[in-house]
Amino acid sequence: MARLWGSTPTPPPSRLPSLPSLPTLPSLPSLPSLPPGIQSRILEHKWYIAGGAATLGTIALLNSLRTPNKPKPIPSVQECLLPNMAPEDLMGLPYPPNALPGARDVDTPYGIMRVYEWGPEKGDRVLLIHGISTPSPALAGVADKLVKKGCRVMLFDLFGRGYSATPDPKATNYDSALYTTQILLCLQSSILPWSSYIILGYSLGGAVAADFASYFPHHVKGLVLVAPGGLMRKEHIPTSSKILYSTSGLVPQWLLHKLVARRLYNGPEVARTMDSDAVSIRGDDESDQRSMRSVSSAVSASLLTPSSSTSRTASDIVDWQIANHPGFVKAFVSTIRYAPTHEQQDRWKIIGQNMRDRYNMPEKERVGLKEVWLVLGEIDPIIIADEIVEDAKDVLGRRFVKVKILDGVGHDVPMVRPDEVARVVLKILGHKK
Template structure:
């Protein structure tokens, strides 16, 4: 699921939009500012700035037959490239018609970009050009050291802008589909840069999760007060995320078993204390690859990406998952004042999602966005709605044109 940001002044409303060239220059300047702000604290440190991904730590040592059997092989999606930055390297995938409408997809907190593989392929088949990337600390992207960098709004905004500007084709404006944590990041990003985003689809999105759902165990575990040594926190979180060969369990964030009732008539717990984030952790992510299940991919990251668990922990702490009403209000204000091209926000929810409680999310989002909120609740779907209901999301995208 999904988490992040701090403050930058609201853009001045104006009915006249800047040219694509001006937008590009502004985005480049904004990227440079974010990078400098985030990395300046680590210049005097002797510790490495980032933890390498399996692309350099595992893949070079594996024979071809073992690479093919990975749950997330390096050639999983077309159009792959690496984007270098002061934070480390980001794995990016981009393909589709060069003149097609642009769509950026942002995945959730634990499963990298291949979680949205089916959705991306369906969009390309409809004529769209898509760009996906692995968030820092996931998949084949490096992990900025969490001691020097918070996994917060500034970090993720910088990563998005770096990925877009690395494209061989221009991205003057685009639609964002954000899933879980990716939805929280997408809403946050759009609130700061409304001129870049012309469509926004938030799928099982974080951002407005009510803090009442955070159990006391989670509050202690993810506290930054130093009550628990970081090494112990990493071990505990790893234990909660680990699937193993036989278990079928929650993937995101961590279950609080004491909060789960066996009575189906009782309201779902919601938030970070939910027990079953994915109805089935055996969902297959890549066609023709039986190894590529949600649980296998998470376990593979735990085993082979040393930055995965620290990135997960820091995202829970600092990403814009909870109480982002202030940024969503800016989003609503930008729409009403026509500060950019965005005119509505689509919210796609799973009817039985135990993390993003549909009734709560609709109530809170509607109170902020009003008539600018468009809603789709997928019957029978849980938190994996972006994985197993891709066709319904594509139909929404087609209405945006």
Template sequence: MFSLFASEKPQPKAAEVAIQRITSISTNSLSRFERLPKAQRYLIIGAASLGGLSLLWSISASSRFYQRPPIPSPKQTLLPELTSEEAGELPYHPAALPGARDVDSPYGSIRVYEFGPRDGERVLLIHGISTPSIALADLAHKLAGKGRRVMLFDLFGRGYSSAPSPADYNYNASLYTTQILLCLQSSPILWTPFTIIGYSLGGAIAADFTSYFPSMVRGLVLVAPGGLIRPHHFGIGSKMLYRSSWMPEWMVSKLVASKLWTGAKRVEPAPDAVENAETTTTTTTVSEGGAKFSSSNQMLLPGNPHSTVSAVVDWQIKHHYGFVPAFISTIRYAPIYNQHHRWSVIKENIETKTGPLRDVWLVLGETDPIIIADEVTEDAKAVLGEDNVRVRVIEGAGHEIAIEKADDIVKVVRSILGKGESSKESGSSKSSSRRKHGGSHASSSAR
């Protein structure tokens, strides 16, 4: 049997047959290719090479995700080059407030301040879109002086907090909610329940956070808040600047930086522009014949004449390379407009007693050109319910209200938490002493 098989001529394998056919085809194709004009041959070779490179790049890119590192704050890029005396003259110096710490996170470092009696009622302060946490320094010190335990932090891309790359992260409700939770977790003491005071953008973030975590929030004070701004206030110029698909990002950044820059401006020609929201102040009230506005020279840190609102914003533009990108991404993605659906959740939680919150306080400026008092009052009552909203309009004040009218906000907090300032003044005298000296030296810790 075996000899029979051995006598048969073996059949060629299928692979060998295929190779013979391919060789025949390749030879014919090569012959035709060589007969083409030289220019066409070079064009075909170039196209094939480019296609191969594109395929290799696509395979390589799909096999891994490159995440850009956070944009460092001036803590990393500026402070190492300065002496302690030079750092002390900065508009926002590193020893600005007591209880400083730097919290490490996957999104970069977060600058946090926490001070006041450890057993005091907790109050979290969230600043606005263009000024860092020191914009609320006066309010924080006055609350601590009344026995409250206060916490402030620099939003991502502001002050001494890093900026997650906007190419990888949108500056939206998810990012800012995560940042709040990271700050609360970094505290050595338990921080629930607490009162949130949110100013401008901080008000929009505070309302959004409260809608998701009702059991954590005892009081909600929204000072000139975003969230319910009517669409017509976002003009065609802003839409073209922030939402156009034809303008390159470097050009958007350049234009936004120029709009944010205050320089030596005195009279503010466009006080209702979002870029000027926190850098203007009311100089003439309605009762005096119409409100007029100028760039704010309000001092934020006692004893530091360099620390004005306008100077701090300009300092961020010059020295925090993540500030302008963070500002742009915030305008595009943060919960500033059309947040009725989230505010309605707050109403539902109040009425069903889900959590300790019983009402929402609005503190508004009479002459605010951006957060119009009558509009916000009407819209907030419509979405939250008449019985769930308390409104205080400060006469003669504009959008600068949280920076320049801290006493009025302290009164609102007292109405929420009660007037029992008690004997928690142990931290108050220390706080006052630190305030006179511009704060204590910043300490760094990763949590």
């Protein structure tokens, strides 16, 4: 009981040998003592005080460990725009909600994702991935040609584009991890099995497709990279773009988004129709001439399937997204900063090694890629044909790289020459014509 009331018991005699006395330290100034009445009350309730202090300490610790609330996804166009539109006005949009067949909206932890899937259920599977600024309609022509040849196709709007929501870039980088996850979410959303398929990726989609294939080699039986990023050389990026898209904070976010929107909307046609601002075009006379020659076709090429009643171009859709998609510019900026678009030799080398390993297996056990196709525009000012061919052969192995260069075409390869792009896929599948 003596301990409960603050009395100090007599300590037992020490059995340890005595230690030499330490030198006397200078005394510290004493703190003012509490009045006797307050001292006795504190001693009387010291266990309650100690318990309260421990509780407060635990609460403070838990608060410090608690994961902060993750920002919610930025709503998609269909959530913030379409509910306020009359049904008869929807078809007049540059990108109508029913622009492509087999549309479905998939609920994901990152927000709603728009997916399209159509074609014969037993047909060969082809997954198509669009570029940085123009959503699924950019590949509608290629998809339509493949379906007519008996393929089952799947397309989806990348997060922050078209009818897909935007994971808040403050909490989520638009990097390899996000895009790999989105592809897996897309494939798993189908009621049909997608265990073996060809991936066709265009521009940014080509970089994402190659990156994905390096992680899942046994599922990808064909890889068609159309004017792809991935091995782009950073030496072509001008200082102005490096500063603009830097993560150093030199340019405030609000100003950055305003400048990027202006570059995409009011800038030169090449920036809007070439489906890339991620790389810049080389500042020499030759590339300027090639840029201008490659613009006219993109401006006039309709991106929607022939069955559509409207004719819309890449420029129309990009401008519409800037004006109406609240997450488009933010996703665009984060993609340029973090997506696997430049100097990805290490990931591409894995693809090459996987193809070499495949040839060392017994023929009956061989699965996955046996070659990679590059489909390039002769006058593309963004993906320089000679450079990408040289770099791809270096990392993949010369025997594994097949190349098709389309004369007189710029970066807008699948929009202006969908027939020839589709033929490459059909060649992989064994079609003779």
